[in-house]
Amino acid sequence: MRLRLTAGEESSRVEAIAPDGSRLLFTRQFEDLEARPFLRTELWETDLTTLAAKKLRDFRWLDDAAYAPGGRLLLVAGPSEFGDAGVALPPEVIPNEGDGQLYLWTPGTDEVEALSRDFDPSVASAEWNEAADAVLLRAAVRDEVGAFRLDLGTRQYTRLETGSAVLSGFSPARDAAALAVSGSGPWQPERVAFLDLVTGETRLLLDPADSWMPAVRRGRVESWQCTVASGVTIDGRIYLPPDFDPERTYPAIVNYYAGTTPIDQAFGGRYPKEWWAAQGYVVYVPQPSGAIGYGQAHSARHVNEWGSLVVDEIIDATRQFVAAHPYVDGKRLGAIGASYGGFTTMSLVTKTDLFAAAVSHAGISSISSYWGEGYWGYTYNARSAAGSFPWNRPDLYVGQSPLFAADRVKTPLLLTHGRADTNVPVGESDTFFTALKLLGAPVEYLQVEGLDHLILEHAKRIVWSRAIVAWFDRYLKGEPQWWEELKPAPKKG
Structure with missing residues (x-):
């Protein structure tokens, strides 16, 4: 069976599905000339049992949203999304809103904690992995794009070894402490690897260039x-x-x-x-x-x-x-x-x-x-x-x-x-x-x-x-x- 969940002229984008499959997060974007960036992003949640939808909040600099423990959400947004909460600069300096920051946000109360303000890499996406009891995220770090593990208890980040300097694909497992990534690097074409987050093992799954690259x-x-x-x-x-x-x-x-x-x-x-x-x-x-x-x-x-x-x-x-x-x-x-x-x-x-x-x-x-x-x-x-x-x-x-x-x-x-x-x-x-x-x-x-x-x-x-x-x-x-x-x-x- 196929059901349409959204309608209207505006496009909708699915951001995340709850771990138990009961809820869905999606966004819609509108022109809004009142303030930078002259766009407004609405974050909505749909109950997949009743199909009832409610708007959670309007955002200016939102890039990504995912579910987290305790009824909270992981958000990736610009430094100024929640006022000064995510800004690590003097008041007179305007942040670069393309520098993705990670937030732990509670809908309803609008309580927020900036998780990456003092973390130099720029966060592109994040996802809670229950089996690993950690947040798994992809972030630009200098001229690389890497995978990181964030322990919400200690607020400590650990970079994960993926075998590629620049990750283009990033897919945490739903029911296991594991991660699949695709990426490349200098003189290394795109390949796919599996990371076991318990043992730390990295295993190559697919290397399409393996048949010809060794001769180059x-x-x-x-x-x-x-x-x-x-x-x-x-x-x-x-x-x-x-x-x-x-x-x-x-x-x-x-x-x-x-x-x-x-x-x-x-x-x-x-x-x-x-x-x-x-x-x-x-x-x-x-x-x-x-x-x-x-x-x-x-x-x-x-x-x-x-x-x-x-x-x-x-x-x-x-x-x-x-x-x-x-x-x-x-x-x-x-x-x-x-x-x-x-x-x-x-x-x-x-x-x-x-x-x-x-x-x-x-x-x-x-x-x-x-x-x-x-x-x-x-x-x-x-x-x-x-x-x-x-x-x-x-x-x-x-x-x-x-x-x-x-x-x-x-x-x-x-x-x-x-x-x-x-x-x-x-x-x-x-x-x-x-x-x-x-x-x-x-x-x-x-x-x-x-x-x-x-x-x-x-x-x-x-x-x-x-x-x-x-x-x-x-x-x-x-x-x-x-x-x-x-x-x-x-x-x-």
């Missing part, structure tokens, strides 16, 4: 830190080519995001650092200020920043990286970022000639047009530009927009963008391309027809990925042949 030549991945002029310590990773020779010099690609999340250690992906390294590049991944997973003080630097801090940090860190690694040719550096990282690329090339070539995918050239036109531009800015609008902060919306400094660009720049992008409208790259073309700057533009913010369609993604490396080959290796092969012939007439 792999390079080393090293951690490297530096302290930049702002006083911030910048974490970083270095991917070395499989045949790396420290006596040689190599071109290098610098890959960053610089938004509210770090570039994690997951294998491959849309920006495959392992593949770039296999093409003969050293790849440097710096983690500038503002990312979650490093504690609230670090993530709060993202708020109302929009490039004013992170661009200088990337330039400083890259110069230190080159100076500390003689095998990197400082005259053959490439820069690449996507989305907020694409904005960062655009900003970088207006402020430095450090890079010999750069790539921006789905970048933001004018913060005000993105704010007004993007599918979620003004709601993202509700986090990243809290309290700031085009009319009260032209220094941010104009002063930090790369478009208004386009006349400073000298670096060869490849712009790429999905034509159907609903997140960052394609006009952001259109406008920057038009400006650079009129200014006579070295620029090319690759539009991917029919695709959204993420280039996911396999055949088109292959062409897009190859074009990025071909662009770098052209300027960092002096090998333009691949680019010329991929570039379509000019239209006649």
Whole structure:
């Protein structure tokens, strides 16, 4: 038998089912322009015996909800969801509401306990496991995503060994002290493992790449830190080519995001650092200020920043990286970022000639047009530009927009963008391309027809990925042949 539990124009999302199967938590979201983030999330509970539903509370920054012992709920929400309860910052500092905090909340009384205020990892999801007598949670910790166990008696967190640096899947057992996870890491494709929370045993269940990955030549991945002029310590990773020779010099690609999340250690992906390294590049991944997973003080630097801090940090860190690694040719550096990282690329090339070539995918050239036109531009800015609008902060919306400094660009720049992008409208790259073309700057533009913010369609993604490396080959290796092969012939007439 199938029964419809919700109705109406608004979408509903199931958050959790009670351990005994008697109740269900679900959320609905509405536009609400009274306060940030200009959205309101309703949390409801349905009695699955009577089908009666009641609204438990309205939230502003709720991300996840689950059942806990004693009639309480585990909630994952922003630091400010319950006033100052989850905030670990001075009053004058605005928290980054994307930095997930864990709360133990009692419906009815609205009593709440912040469980992770002094826990630096950013919580993504949490679930009570009765057999383990603990909360099991997934959280971003620096450039990894790990599994943790929280003892509600002692309030102590313990990280669980999963065998993967970055967890993409996380499924606690319903009736056993056990956990199934999927994840990957540098040079380790996605695989599935089983964790016995009693014995601590980790057992590999599925490794789809096992039949071919052992034959792949792999390079080393090293951690490297530096302290930049702002006083911030910048974490970083270095991917070395499989045949790396420290006596040689190599071109290098610098890959960053610089938004509210770090570039994690997951294998491959849309920006495959392992593949770039296999093409003969050293790849440097710096983690500038503002990312979650490093504690609230670090993530709060993202708020109302929009490039004013992170661009200088990337330039400083890259110069230190080159100076500390003689095998990197400082005259053959490439820069690449996507989305907020694409904005960062655009900003970088207006402020430095450090890079010999750069790539921006789905970048933001004018913060005000993105704010007004993007599918979620003004709601993202509700986090990243809290309290700031085009009319009260032209220094941010104009002063930090790369478009208004386009006349400073000298670096060869490849712009790429999905034509159907609903997140960052394609006009952001259109406008920057038009400006650079009129200014006579070295620029090319690759539009991917029919695709959204993420280039996911396999055949088109292959062409897009190859074009990025071909662009770098052209300027960092002096090998333009691949680019010329991929570039379509000019239209006649």
